[in-house]
Amino acid sequence: MELHKLSLIEQLEGLKKNEFSSVELTSHYLKRISEHDEKLNSFITVTEEQALAQAKLADDRYKNKQSLALDGLPIAHKDIFCTKGIKTTCGSKMLSDFEAPYSSTVYTKLDDMGMVMLGKTNMDEFAMGSSNETSHFGPVCNPWNHEYVPGGSSGGSASSVSAELAPIATATDTGGSIRQPASLCGLTGIKPTYGRVSRYGMIAFASSLDQGGVVARSAEDAAIVLEGMSGHDSKDSTCLKLESPDLTSNLKSSIKGMKIGLPKEFFEKAMPAYVEKSIQEAIETYKSLGAEIVEVSLKNINLSLPIYYIIAPAECSANLSRYDGVRYGYRCENPKDLEDLFMRTREEGFGAEVKRRILIGTYALSAGFYDAYYLKAQKCRQLVANDFSDAFKTVDVILSPTTPGTAFKAGEKSDDPTEMYLQDIFTIPANLAGLPGISIPCGENAGLPLGMQLVGNSLEEDKLLQFAHSYQMNTEWHKQMPNI
Amino acid sequence: MNENLKNWEAVIGLEIHVQLSTKSKLFSGASTSFGALPNTQACNIDLAMPGVLPVLNEEVLNMAIKLGSALNANINSPTSFARKNYFYPDSPKGYQISQMDNPIVENGYLDIETEKGSKRIGVTRAHLEEDAGKSLHDDFEGQSGIDLNRAGTPLLEIVSEPEISSAEEAVAYLKSIHSIIRYLNISDGNMAEGSMRCDANVSVRRKGDPELGTRTETKNVNSFRFVEKAIQYEIERQVHEIESGNTITQETRLYDSQKNTTRPMRSKEFANDYRYFPEPDLLPIILEKEFIQNVLEGMPEMPNEKKERFVSQFSLSKYDADLLAADKDIANYFEEVVKISNSPKLSTNWIMGELSAELNNENLNISDSKVSSEKLGQLILRIEDGTISGKIAKDIFEKMWSSGKEVDEIIQGEGLEQVTDDKEIESMIDEVIANNPEQLEQYRSGKDRLFGFFVGQVMKASQGKANPKQVNDILKSKLEK
Numbered sequence: 001m002e003l004h005k006l007s008l009i010e011q012l013e014g015l016k017k018n019e020f021s022s023v024e025l026t027s028h029y030l031k032r033i034s035e036h037d038e039k040l041n042s043f044i045t046v047t048e049e050q051a052l053a054q055a056k057l058a059d060d061r062y063k064n065k066q067s068l069a070l071d072g073l074p075i076a077h078k079d080i081f082c083t084k085g086i087k088t089t090c091g092s093k094m095l096s097d098f099e100a101p102y103s104s105t106v107y108t109k110l111d112d113m114g115m116v117m118l119g120k121t122n123m124d125e126f127a128m129g130s131s132n133e134t135s136h137f138g139p140v141c142n143p144w145n146h147e148y149v150p151g152g153s154s155g156g157s158a159s160s161v162s163a164e165l166a167p168i169a170t171a172t173d174t175g176g177s178i179r180q181p182a183s184l185c186g187l188t189g190i191k192p193t194y195g196r197v198s199r200y201g202m203i204a205f206a207s208s209l210d211q212g213g214v215v216a217r218s219a220e221d222a223a224i225v226l227e228g229m230s231g232h233d234s235k236d237s238t239c240l241k242l243e244s245p246d247l248t249s250n251l252k253s254s255i256k257g258m259k260i261g262l263p264k265e266f267f268e269k270a271m272p273a274y275v276e277k278s279i280q281e282a283i284e285t286y287k288s289l290g291a292e293i294v295e296v297s298l299k300n301i302n303l304s305l306p307i308y309y310i311i312a313p314a315e316c317s318a319n320l321s322r323y324d325g326v327r328y329g330y331r332c333e334n335p336k337d338l339e340d341l342f343m344r345t346r347e348e349g350f351g352a353e354v355k356r357r358i359l360i361g362t363y364a365l366s367a368g369f370y371d372a373y374y375l376k377a378q379k380c381r382q383l384v385a386n387d388f389s390d391a392f393k394t395v396d397v398i399l400s401p402t403t404p405g406t407a408f409k410a411g412e413k414s415d416d417p418t419e420m421y422l423q424d425i426f427t428i429p430a431n432l433a434g435l436p437g438i439s440i441p442c443g444e445n446a447g448l449p450l451g452m453q454l455v456g457n458s459l460e461e462d463k464l465l466q467f468a469h470s471y472q473m474n475t476e477w478h479k480q481m482p483n484i
Numbered sequence: 485m486n487e488n489l490k491n492w493e494a495v496i497g498l499e500i501h502v503q504l505s506t507k508s509k510l511f512s513g514a515s516t517s518f519g520a521l522p523n524t525q526a527c528n529i530d531l532a533m534p535g536v537l538p539v540l541n542e543e544v545l546n547m548a549i550k551l552g553s554a555l556n557a558n559i560n561s562p563t564s565f566a567r568k569n570y571f572y573p574d575s576p577k578g579y580q581i582s583q584m585d586n587p588i589v590e591n592g593y594l595d596i597e598t599e600k601g602s603k604r605i606g607v608t609r610a611h612l613e614e615d616a617g618k619s620l621h622d623d624f625e626g627q628s629g630i631d632l633n634r635a636g637t638p639l640l641e642i643v644s645e646p647e648i649s650s651a652e653e654a655v656a657y658l659k660s661i662h663s664i665i666r667y668l669n670i671s672d673g674n675m676a677e678g679s680m681r682c683d684a685n686v687s688v689r690r691k692g693d694p695e696l697g698t699r700t701e702t703k704n705v706n707s708f709r710f711v712e713k714a715i716q717y718e719i720e721r722q723v724h725e726i727e728s729g730n731t732i733t734q735e736t737r738l739y740d741s742q743k744n745t746t747r748p749m750r751s752k753e754f755a756n757d758y759r760y761f762p763e764p765d766l767l768p769i770i771l772e773k774e775f776i777q778n779v780l781e782g783m784p785e786m787p788n789e790k791k792e793r794f795v796s797q798f799s800l801s802k803y804d805a806d807l808l809a810a811d812k813d814i815a816n817y818f819e820e821v822v823k824i825s826n827s828p829k830l831s832t833n834w835i836m837g838e839l840s841a842e843l844n845n846e847n848l849n850i851s852d853s854k855v856s857s858e859k860l861g862q863l864i865l866r867i868e869d870g871t872i873s874g875k876i877a878k879d880i881f882e883k884m885w886s887s888g889k890e891v892d893e894i895i896q897g898e899g900l901e902q903v904t905d906d907k908e909i910e911s912m913i914d915e916v917i918a919n920n921p922e923q924l925e926q927y928r929s930g931k932d933r934l935f936g937f938f939v940g941q942v943m944k945a946s947q948g949k950a951n952p953k954q955v956n957d958i959l960k961s962k963l964e965k
Contacts (some may be wrong), residue, residue, distance in 0.1 A: 082535045095534065102528050104535060201535040207764035236537050237766050315764055318567050321578020322532040326630065338628075342571055365569070365759035374761055 003028045004164040008073060008221035011167060015062060015072045022055035022062075022072025026116050029074050033118065033165045036484055040141045042150075042159035044079045045087050046119035054116040061114065070228055071114030076166035078157050079120035080127055081107050081212075082201040090203045091123040091135040091153075094323045094330045094349035104201020105233045106170060106212050113228050118166050122156030125351045126320065127177055127205040129153050130423040133414050134353040141410075142185060143482040144448050148407040151181030151423075158185040158215050163484045168216045168225055172202060174209045175308055176402075176427025179439035182215050183402035183451030186441045186480055188468060189215040190222050192461050194434030195240035197226075198233030204319040206312035207238070209431045218478050219440065219468035223247040226461065242459075250462045251469045256290030258467075260454075261395030263298045266426065275401050275450065278443025282452050282471070283399070289470055296391040296398065300383040304429045305421060307384065310364050310377035311432075316354075317361030323349060356417065385433040392457040397467050399454055400426050402439040406448035430455045438464045441477035449480065488727060494719045495687045495696060496654050497646035500661055501639050502671045503615065503679040504547050510614045510638035511538030511581065518677055522620070522631035530636045532576035537765050544612055544638045545771065547670040548588040549779045551640060554664045554786055555607045557592025559776055562768035565612075569759040573630050574617035582641075584760045586768070587611035589640075594664075595788070596656040597806070605657050606645030613639050640670075646685065646696075651715040655708050658682060659810070662708075663787045667812045675706050682706075684715050687732070688722045697722070698732040702746050705739045714739035718746050790815055798828035807836060813850045817857045824861025827868050834864060838881050855884050863891040871895065872902050876948050903950045906958065909942075912950065913959055916941045927963060938963065 003025055006014060014020050030048050037043050051074070058072030082088045082100035089095045103111070111117070124134040132140040132155025140155040142148040143163035150159040154171035158181035161169050171178040173191035182189025190213050197212040204210060212229060216222035224247075231244035262283070271279075283293055325331035325345030332348050335341035350358070364373040391398060403423060413420045430437035435458055439451040456464040472478050509516055512529035529536045552559045566584035589610035595602050617635035621628050642661060648654050662680060665671040673680045687699035700722070705714045717739075722732050737746040785793070787809050794805035794815075808818045814835065821831040839860065843850060855863075863881060866872045872880065872895060880894050887894075895901055903909060916938060917924055927934040942955050 082533075088534070090534065098534070100535070101533065102536075199535075200537050203534040204765075235539060237539050238537075238764075314761060318569055318577075318579050318759075318761070321569065321571065322534070322576060324571060324573070324578060326573045327531055327576060328533070338573065362759065365761055367757045367759075370759075370761070 004032060004167070007218060008167045008216065009224065012070065012073055012224075015058075016067070018062065022058040022116060023052060025072065026051050026055040026074050026118070029118055029166060033160075036163055037160075037165060039146065040143060040159050040163055040165070040484075041138050042122055042140050042156040042163065042165060043076070043119045044089055044091070044122050044137045044156070047086055047117055050086070051116050051118050054111075058114050058116065068112070068114035070110065070224065073115050074118050074167055075110060075115045075225070076118050076121050076157060076160050076169040077107060078123055078154055078169065078171050080123060080172050080203045081170060082203065083107050083117070083120065087120065088203070089120070089137070090127070091125040091137060092350065092354070093136040096136060096330065098329050100201070102201065105198035105235060106202060106229050109231075110170075110225070110228055115225075115228075121154070121160055121169055124153035124155065124177075125354050126203070126316070127153040127172055127174055127210075128316070128353050128357055130176070130180055130420050131408070131410070131413065132156065132159075132181070133410065134351055136351065139410055142407050142448070143484050144186065144407070147409055148448060149184070149410050151184035151403075151407065153177040154181050154189075154215060158182055158187055158189070161185070161187055161215050161217065162482060164481060168214055168221055170212060170229070171215050172210060172212050173427075173431065173437075174205050174211075174312060175431050176424035178213045178215060179402050179427045179437055179451070179453055180423055182439040183441075183453075184407040184449070185215075186444075186449030186451075186477070186482070187215045187217060188219050188222050188438065188440050188472075188478060189213065190219075190226060190438040190461065190464065191430065191436060192226060192230060193240070193436045193459050194431075195238055196230045196242075196245070196436075196459075196461065198231075198236040198239045200233055200235040200239075204315075206315040207319060208315060209308075209312055211431070218472055219438070219465045220251060220472075222438075223251055223465045223469075245459070245461060247462050247465055250466050253466055254290065255286070255467055255470050257292065258397075259292045259294050259395040260286055260467075261294050261296035261391050261398045263301060263391070263398060263400060264295050265298055265301045266400045271401065272405050272445075274443065274445040275405060278450050279399075279401055279452055282442045285471060285474060286399075286467075289474065294395050296395055298384070298387040298391060298398075298429070300380065300387050301429055303380045304384055304432055305425055307377045307380045307432060308424070308428045309360065309421065310373050311381065313357040313361030314364045314374050315361070317358045317365065320350075320354065320358055325349070353417070381432050384429055388429070388433045388435060388455070388457075396460075396463055397454045397456050399452060402426055402451040402453040406445045406450050426453055434458065436461045436464055438468050440468045440471060441480065442471075442475070443477065444480070449477070489720065489723060491691055492688050492719075492723050493691050494649055494715075495646045495689065495699070496648035496650075496715060497685040498644045498648065498654060498657060499683040499685070500642045500644075500658065501681040501683075502642060502661075502665050502673070504544055504638040504640060505669070505671050505679075506541055506543045506547075506638055508541055509636035510541055510544060510612070512636055514636065516637050520633055522629065522633060524633065526617075526632035526635060530576065530632050532578075538581060538763075540766060540769070541638065545588070545769070546779045546782075547668070548610065548612060548640055549771070549776055550668045550783055551610055551642070551665065551670060552589035552592065553780055553783060554668060555589065555592030555594055555610070555642075557589045557607060557610070559771060560586045560588055560590055561771035562586060563588040563771065564768040565763040565766045566760045567763050568613075570756050572616070572619075573628065574619045574632070574635065576617065576632060576635055580614055580616065581763055581766070582613035583611035585762075594657065594660055596653065596660050598653055598656060603653065605647050605653075608643045608645050610640050610642040613641060615639050651712045651719065654684065654715050655712045658708060658711055660787075663810050663812075667784055667786055669784070675708070678706065682711050684711065684718070686715055686718045686722065688719055688726070697726075698734050700732065700734065700746075701736045702739050703736055703749070710739060710741050713741075713744055714746060717744060721746065787812075798822065800828055800832060804832045804836070808832065811850070817850050817853070820857035821861040821864065824858060825864035825868060827864055830864050830867065831861070834860060838878065842885055854888060855881065859884055859890060866891055866895065870902060870904060870951065872900060873948065873952060876900055876902070900949060903946055904954060906954065909946075909950050909954050909958055910962075912942055912945045913938075913955070913962055916945060917962060924963070935959070935963070
């Protein structure tokens with residue numbers, strides 16, 4: 001039996017009915033990883049031993065009729081989530097040998113539900129990048145075509161799930177790092193409302209934008225794991241004081257009569273014909289399912305990219321100050337004095353993109369520039385959020401492409417940061433406004449998948465998943481898997 | 485140079501860092517107790533491990549609100565935190581979580597007593613922030629050690645307006661703040677352990693000059709006396725520099741208590757653009773009116789209120805009342821003593837006299853006194869009710885101090901009760917007179933001052949126990965015979 005062809009929900013059923021054991025399921029994935037990942041490079045660490053031990057415990061619990069909610073299901077974790085006693089590198093030389101002394105809330109919650117960690121996935125260094133080319137551990141291949149990037153920063157998570165080396169993976173999204181790689185690898189990727197998922201133990205890039213989520217093969221699979229990850233955490237002051245939402249009960253409800261907004265500012269711009277065609281087909285599908293299509297205006301949306309590239313670097317410039325070679329992580333050899341220790345540790349430990357963003361952020365916060373950059377960006381951020389609130393007075397979700405196109409070739413944009421930054425033009429606004437967003441596969445071009453994005457109102461992940469699921473019940477795009 | 489000072493005036497502002505006496509740190513659950521082995525009280529959050537997040541210890545809000553009320557200040561709501569960015573090994577995150585806009589306490593004042601009377605000093609703001617760790621430069625050859633036990637300890641930084649005009653005023657202001665934080669029980673205010681630290685901004689200008697001079701900041705002066713000396717030194721130094729034709733450099737200086745001088749810190753240590761921005765890991769805090777009201781209902785009587793009460797309730801002089809009320813523990817001790825002794829004046833004298841002397845001698849706080857307030861009250865009661873004389877009381881006090889015994893135990897054990905029986909005193913006097921016929925003759929022939937001699941002899945004969953007034957009266961009548 002090809003266990004990896006089963007959906008996560010089918011795997012859970014299989015485990016419950018004792019059709020196969022968690023050890024069998026886990027071993028099956030570990031075997032696939034050892035066979036295929038040398039090429040893809042989607043994992044930084046494979047935790048074979050721990051995984052089999054966890055799987056064994058899950059099997060025991062099934063035998064003793066004490067099984068947990070997601071017992072025995074394998075999962076891959078982005079290497080940004082701290083896992084006690086296991087390397088957590090954040091894709092950086094700075095943390096290449098770092099073993100966290102504690103576990104992130106996301107890991108702990110899923111572990112408490114019995115999920116089996118297969119390993120830690122590759123990512124852009126400190127989650128800064130859109131191609132997974134900035135990782136200290138080397139680039140990740142797109143399973144659909146190895147010459148192409150998988151997107152980033154959660155490139156390893158997307159690549160591993162797309163290649164069916166893991167049935168699902170955690171990921172994080174600061175400006176599109178879940179949705180963009182999901183789009184480029186043909187997956188369903190959801191970033192919930194800011195504050196839904198605890199950031200405790202999730203290594204910070206830009207604190208007011210970072211949010212954990214999942215990449216999966218369907219909305220249904222994504223729903224059960226996201227439900228498990230969500231909920232209030234007293235260790236994160238920005239985590240919403242709400243119980244974990246019910247994301248599954250409403251999944252199969254009809255979307256008939258609900259409204260989809262199309263932001264005219266997104267559709268006014270020229271987009272590649274294949275993107276336009278895929279989006280139009282998706283719109284037609286939704287119409288046929290009874291949804292109503294409405295034009296909306298997000299008049300400040302064009303400010304999103306500049307706002308993002310002030311706020312995210314500003315926050316990262318402070319968040320990454322702790323990597324100074326004093327307490328843990330990389331330390332330069334034979335520092336002459338304190339300043340040399342700081343300077344060379346950071347010069348040698350960080351890659352070019354991380355340094356670029358620290359410099360931009362430091363500049364934007366400097367005396368004399370703060371008002372013109374950071375303060376103004378924060379004000380404009382509020383304008384973007386207001387545009388969304390206005391739009392959600394009339395529509396249920398907002399639809400657009402996830403990315404400007406399908407995956408690009410490795411190396412194609414790595415010398416041009418501004419071109420690379422444009423990858424996130426459709427995804428960034430949801431981070432600025434703290435809103436949930438999902439990318440679902442809706443087409444292809446030249447053998448590479450393409451996603452559409454739905455953005456929902458605050459706390460309406462259930463509605464996004466409902467829209468995604470009803471689409472997936474009527475289309476086949478999400479079932480396409482690459483031939484590795 | 486001192487003569488020239490008369491033509492100058494000083495403009496002084498103080499920044500006082502008060503370590504709040506919470507059990508755990510400002511943003512983590514680690515303990516704040518003093519003196520533990522290095523790095524045993526630093527958790528993952530204090531160590532700034534990747535991925536950790538701050539969670540506010542809400543106890544500090546109560547403390548700051550109380551201070552704000554004692555300083556007649558506004559409590560800001562919302563109040564918010566900011567990151568202050570700088571690299572230093574004892575600052576684990578590379579930034580300090582502090583407050584910039586919307587500090588919790590703003591626009592207050594404090595009245596201090598000076599030689600020229602009462603003076604009002606404005607308090608610009610008081611904000612919450614976390615303390616840094618410590619760099620230990622002397623423990624390892626060629627290397628520095630980092631102790632992060634103190635990292636994350638809550639501080640309130642209280643910033644005054646530049647309205648202080650002399651070193652004496654600065655100390656009066658500092659002592660007043662010290663008294664308030666001790667009353668509020670929000671800090672132990674121990675300057676030697678660094679629970680209260682003071683930075684002084686000092687500039688000078690010629691009297692009448694509307695322009696402010698260039699200021700220097702003198703850092704971390706760790707006693708009241710040193711604050712006074714450091715500021716005085718800095719005023720005189722600045723006047724001397726300007727009168728010698730030099731200019732003052734705006735800089736941070738360190739006070740050297742051994743040499744009684746200030747010297748500039750290396751410029752690298754403070755030339756920073758702190759790049760403040762709102763702390764994204766903590767949301768702004770809304771302080772509801774009812775919440776503030778609840779906190780204020782728990783406010784204790786403050787030093788000024790207590791002083792007024794002591795004057796009216798116990799008929800103490802303002803001077804005595806001020807001395808007693810300045811320290812909460814002394815004031816409490818005093819009230820307990822009075823409760824038993826019923827003599828406010830005598831109790832004041834004993835506390836300020838004998839007790840203070842012993843405490844100073846052994847460098848003890850009143851709360852650690854070897855003679856409890858109850859025992860001292862009993863002692864004073866025995867003076868008041870005539871059981872013992874004041875002189876004997878001093879001896880008994882010494883014994884109580886060293887043995888820990890009760891006053892009555894010592895009186896009975898050593899037979900020290902005052903002799904008040906007229907007949908007994910008479911017979912002692914008769915004996916003294918009989919034994920000193922020469923002096924008697926001289927006295928009777930007009931040498932009046934020999935009266936004291938006889939008193940002394942009688943007291944000696946009674947081992948100090950005879951009631952002095954009775955001795956006087958009886959002796960006088962006998963000698964006149």
